[in-house]
Amino acid sequence: MSGAILSVRDVHKVYGGVHALNGLSLEVEAGEVHCVVGPNGAGKSTFFKTLIGVERPTSGSVVYKGQDVTRLPAFRRARLGLSVKFQNISAFGELTALQNLFVPLRRNHPKAAIPERASAVLAKVGLAGLEDVEVRRLSHGQQQWLSIGLSIAAEPDVLLLDEPAAGLSADETVKTADLIRELNGQGMTIIVIEHDMAFIRSLNARTSVLHYGRLFAQGAFDEIAANADVRRIYLGTA
Ligand SMILES: Nc1ncnc2c1ncn2[C@@H]1O[C@H](COP(=O)(O)OP(=O)(O)OP(=O)(O)O)[C@@H](O)[C@H]1O
Ligand SMILES: [Mg+2]
Structure with a gap:
């Protein structure tokens, strides 16, 4: 597929005796929101780890913007425009929302420009007005959005979100879907792992189903x- 920005080809990842990925091939097109679903243990998070380079595949390849990045370390892939937000919150609780953004902004922006840039990122993720609040005082949803802010501070081309709606209220879930649509509208390719079917339905995006480390349906x-x-694998009968 010529529109692919990111793809994995016949990727295997073996941990001891566990085949976390077992011949996974999948393409993500430039500019799309792409949802990834599948039962627990299907290999979704491992797929993300091989994409961003925190794990190397046992075999197979990862191609980003036409370049084979299978052997590139994570920090080099980040510089090429790949960013991830894992499920846990990555912000420092004792620092303010604004201060947290100084860290990822430091590399690409002159010191004097950072506070303004940090405020702009906070506004983008719906946290305007909360700049000076310590992160531990923010709600769970606000902390999740700050984590997304940390992941988009360097303006990635591709954003990977692992279960961004986990633990959120219905209201916060709707806001998170809005944020994903908004970032995608600005040109960011976004891959979303989720279990919350109502949330995925609301994204109304192309969806890949992983099962036993392979692409089961798309x-x-x-x-x-x-x-x-697909219904059968969720019921555990396939
Ligand atoms: N570091 C590791 N060491 C050993 N086994 C692992 C490791 N990481 C993942 N696995 C195993 O690989 C398989 C796939 O795990 P993975 O975390 O990718 O699944 P997942 O689809 O993200 O599941 P969930 O929906 O529960 O988050 C599971 O059987 C898991 O136990
Ligand atoms: Mg997972």
């Missing part, structure tokens, strides 16, 4: 939701 969310085989 299509528009409605097709996936109606797929009898």
